[in-house]
Amino acid sequence: TQLLEQSPQFLSIQEGENLTVYCNSSSVFSSLQWYRQEPGEGPVLLVTVVTGGEVKKLKRLTFQFGDARKDSSLHITAAQPGDTGLYLCAGAETGGGNKLTFGTGTQLKVEL
Amino acid sequence: DSGVTQTPKHLITATGQRVTLRCSPRSGDLSVYWYQQSLDQGLQFLIQYYNGEERAKGNILERFSAQQFPDLHSELNLSSLELGDSALYFCASSVDLGTGEQFFGPGTRLTVL
Numbered sequence: 510t511q512l513l514e515q516s517p518q519f520l521s522i523q524e525g526e527n528l529t530v531y532c533n534s535s536s537v538f539s540s541l542q543w544y545r546q547e548p549g550e551g552p553v554l555l556v557t558v559v560t561g562g563e564v565k566k567l568k569r570l571t572f573q574f575g576d577a578r579k580d581s582s583l584h585i586t587a588a589q590p591g592d593t594g595l596y597l598c599a600g601a602e603t604g605g606g607n608k609l610t611f612g613t614g615t616q617l618k619v620e621l
Numbered sequence: 622d623s624g625v626t627q628t629p630k631h632l633i634t635a636t637g638q639r640v641t642l643r644c645s646p647r648s649g650d651l652s653v654y655w656y657q658q659s660l661d662q663g664l665q666f667l668i669q670y671y672n673g674e675e676r677a678k679g680n681i682l683e684r685f686s687a688q689q690f691p692d693l694h695s696e697l698n699l700s701s702l703e704l705g706d707s708a709l710y711f712c713a714s715s716v717d718l719g720t721g722e723q724f725f726g727p728g729t730r731l732t733v734l
Contacts, residue, residue: 542722551623551711551725552664597664607652607715608677609723611664 512536513600513612521618522588530583530596530615538600541574541581542609546595588619624648625726627712633732639700642729646693646714652676653695654715654723655687659708670695671717702733 513534522528532541540559544552556565558574558581565572569592571584581598598612624647634640646653655667657680666679670689681687684702689695699706709730713723 544725549709549728549730551625551713551727553623554722554724557722599664607654607717607723608666608669608679609654610666611656613663 513598513610515596515598515612515615517615518613519616519618521620524589524619524621525587526619528585528588528617530585530598530617532581532583532598532612534579534600536600537578537603538610539578539603540601541578542599542601543572543581543583544597544599546597552597585617588617590619590621593617593619623724623726625712625714625724627710627726627729629729630727631730631732633734634702635734636702636704638702638733639698640702640731642697642699642710642712642731644695644697644712644714644726646695646712647724650714650716650724651693652715652717653689653693654713655681655695655697656711656713656725657708658711658728664711667697699731704733707731707733 516531542557543555546552556572561576561578563574569586573582596615599609626645628643651672654669658664667681668687669677687697709728711728713725715723
């Protein structure tokens, strides 16, 4: 069974601060996605990374896939209250099928 | 709006009952996935269908079943409901089996009393 551990589990910061969320596993994934989820709503896809070492930027968010495709990080620069939410990483298993294993989640709160 | 629709939004029922959750994928998507999200278990993969055929199974109980119809919509059937089945149930869809990019619906909140 592939497991994805996220850290930290909870993060409360002030507007303007920077933060990094980590997603780690002992398994190799064919791709890794990051989602953000608001309470009572479905996860919204932020980014997909496929190649080991890949870095993708989405405005103030920077995503990196580990060289061995086992881990990933999400860095947010100058966080804003609108960034508040549950951040989930999800790995697609190798060998096809596209089944996603979700991480344990990081609950982010950005205060004014 | 992801383009994935789910009905109903909320469902309240009693233990022992049976319910059906419905999902319509994004236009053009052939693959449908079902997930369960509870406070203690997080988001767990249940089952996947691709173009009408079952492709992968996860932690789905024998009391639960699903199918995908020729028009590609999918239904998740939950029977002999227990209190512990109370959760958010999400449907997601993707174009194919390749990239892992799945788009989630708004979910159905099931409460079993």
